[in-house]
Amino acid sequence: MADYTIRRARREDIGAIVHMLADDQLGATRDDPSDLKPYLRAFDEIDADPNQLLMVVASGDDPVGTLQLTIIPGLARRGALRGQIEAVRIHADHRSSGLGTDLVRWAIDESRRRGCGLVQLTSDTSRTEAYRFYEGLGFAPSHTGFKLKL
């Protein structure tokens, strides 16, 4: 049984994280780990912001899963803070071992700890198995999303 830990991502994890983003039905067409420069720039910005947490679940010290949590203020729902979960990925060799559940549970707990009134996430309409996964973690379908490429 491997020893997994959830921790904040470090600069040296970025290559592994981008590999997980690219190894995905949607990410394959838009992410390329061969040049990490743009990703490292984004990481530095995320890392400097106390309201953005890029996390990894590591086996030993190697990232095998990732998730980003962003705390967003807003006026809706009586001005509740929200935790927004994004970019959840688990390495193909470590799927079905409950790591995704552990990561999302971590994000729920962290959001609660930071005083959020709710946690939200979105899933592309093509990812039907993700729907079941999130519903199993207590999420309910609540809104629809629209996208415009700029």
Added chain:
Amino acid sequence: MEVIRRARATDIEALVRLFGAPGEPLAAALRELMNTPHVTLVVAEDDNGVAGTAQLTVLRGLAWEGAPRGLLEGIRAARRGVTSALLTWGIDEARRRGCTRIHLDSGLNRGDLRDFYARFGFEYSYQGFTRVL
């Protein structure tokens, strides 16, 4: 014709009216929003005062080569024309801030809203999930 400008602390009364929520938690949230660098809260003002509001949050992630993404939400408007002005503002502002895409959350997926958003180029793309804490 509406003018879009950044929300100010003195807009609280109008925001309470638009959200139909109690003033105290909303005033605290307004202060928080005005102090969060990646969030821009605006109001649409016409001759009769504030007629709408919207929030643009610029999110940074690693996906899509680390490009920022705009999240347009918290839209409340007295009329459809005001919603249009806020959507146009949100799209322009997201582009100005280097976002490669903009997401628009809606509580509803009614056909007429889909058609309305489609006029601005928005396509139905994802399902939102929420867990109340």
